Amino acid sequence: MIYKVLKKQNNSEMCFVCGIHNESGLNTSYYELENNQLIGVFKGHDVHQSYPERMHGGIVTALLDETIGRAVQTLDENIWGVTVEITVRFVKPVPLDQVLYTVGYVTNMRSRMFEGEGYVCNTDKEILATAKAKYFIQHVDKIVSDIDFVREQWIYVDDAKDSEVKSFDLPK
Numbered sequence: 327m328i329y330k331v332l333k334k335q336n337n338s339e340m341c342f343v344c345g346i347h348n349e350s351g352l353n354t355s356y357y358e359l360e361n362n363q364l365i366g367v368f369k370g371h372d373v374h375q376s377y378p379e380r381m382h383g384g385i386v387t388a389l390l391d392e393t394i395g396r397a398v399q400t401l402d403e404n405i406w407g408v409t410v411e412i413t414v415r416f417v418k419p420v421p422l423d424q425v426l427y428t429v430g431y432v433t434n435m436r437s438r439m440f441e442g443e444g445y446v447c448n449t450d451k452e453i454l455a456t457a458k459a460k461y462f463i464q465h466v467d468k469i470v471s472d473i474d475f476v477r478e479q480w481i482y483v484d485d486a487k488d489s490e491v492k493s494f495d496l497p498k
C-alpha cells in the first residue's frame with residue numbers, strides 16, 4: 327500500500343542513527359507518512375558490520391529503537407522520551423552498502439509511557455528485522471540539561487533527494 331510523505335523530520339548533530347556530523351553513524355533521513363508511520367532511509371557501511379557483509383545486530387537494534395521512538399512525533403512533535411525496553415527479532419541478515427528502510431509506529435500511548443513496533447526492510451519489501459519497544463516520556467530539557475538541544479542541535483536538513491521522496495509503498 328502506498329502512503330504519501332507529509333513531512334521530513336529533523337536530524338541531530340551527533341546521534342549515531344540520525345546525526346549529520348557523526349562520521350561513523352548511519353545518517354538516516356526520516357519521513358512522516360500519512361498513516362502516522364515513520365520511515366527512515368539509510369545505508370550501512372563496513373564500519374557497521376558484524377560478520378562480513380552483514381550489519382551488526384546492535385546497530386540494527388539502534389535503528390529500530392530510534393525509528394519506533396521517533397514515530398511518536400508523528401502524533402505530537404513536542405513529545406520526547408528515552409527508551410526503557412526493546413525486543414528485536416533478527417529475521418534475515420541486514421546487508422551493507424545498499425539503501426534500506428526502517429519503519430516505526432506507535433501502538434499504545436499513555437500519559438508517561440508509549441509503546442511501538444517497527445521493522446527493517448529492503449527495497450523489495452522483504453522484512454529483515456522486527457522490534458517492539460517501550461519509552462518513558464520526558465521533557466527534552468530533562469533529557470539534555472546542559473544545552474538547548476532543540477534550538478542548537480535539532481536541525482532541518484533540506485536534502486536535494488527529499489524532493490524525490492513523495493511516497494512509500496510499505497510492505498504491511
Ligand SMILES: CCCCCCCC/C=C\CCCCCCCC(=O)SCCNC(=O)CCNC(=O)[C@H](O)C(C)(C)COP(=O)(O)OP(=O)(O)OC[C@H]1O[C@@H](n2cnc3c(N)ncnc32)[C@H](O)[C@@H]1OP(=O)(O)O
Pocket residue numbers: 338341344391392393394395396397398399405406407408409410411460461462
Ligand atoms: C538525538 C536523536 C534523538 C531523536 C529523538 C526524536 C524524538 C522522539 C521522541 C521520543 C523517542 C525517543 C527515542 C529516541 C531513540 C534513542 C533514545 C535513546 O537511546 S535513550 C538512551 C537509552 N535509555 C536511557 O538512557 C534511559 C535510562 N533510564 C532512565 O533515565 C530512567 O530509568 C527513567 C527516566 C526511564 C525512569 O527513571 P525514574 O527514576 O525517573 O523513574 P522510575 O521510578 O525508575 O520509573 C518511573 C516509572 O516508569 C516505570 N518504568 C521504568 N522503566 C520501565 C520499564 N522498562 N518498563 C515498564 N515500566 C517502567 C516505573 O515502574 C515507574 O512507574 P510507576 O511510577 O512506579 O508507576
